[in-house]
Amino acid sequence: MGPAVLVVDDAATVRLYYRQILGGMGCAVEEAWNGAEGLEKALVRPPQLILLxxxxxxLDGYSTLRALRREPSLCAIPTIMITTEAGGGQAERAYAAGANLYLQKPVRPERLTNFTRVLLGMQPA
Structure with a gap:
C-alpha cells in the first residue's frame, strides 16, 4: 500500500471526497472527525501526510496542529490545512501554527494530487 495520509475533517462528505482522490493515487487513507481523534490516531499510527x-x-485545526508540532514523533509530518476560511489573516495563522500549506475549499482534485505528490516526495503522474 502507498503512503499513509490522515484526513481530519468533521464533514463526512469532505472526508469521502479526499479519500477518493488520495485513494486513487494509491494512498492509504485514515479518517478522523475532529482534532482530538486525529491526534490520537496519529500517535498510534503516524501518517506521512495530514490534511487538516x-x-x-x-479541538480545532489550529490547536490540533500546534499539538502535533509539539509532539516529537509527529512534529515533522507535512500538514495541509484546508478550510473555507478566507482572509482575516487565516493563512498567516495556519503557517504560524506550523502548516506546510494552506488551501481554501473546495480544492480541485488535480491541485490536491499535485501538492500531495510534492509533500510526499512522489513522482509526478
Missing part, C-alpha cells in the same frame, strides 16, 4: 480542517468540534 480548521473549524471542527472538540
Amino acid at each position: 480542517d480548521v473549524n471542527m468540534p472538540v
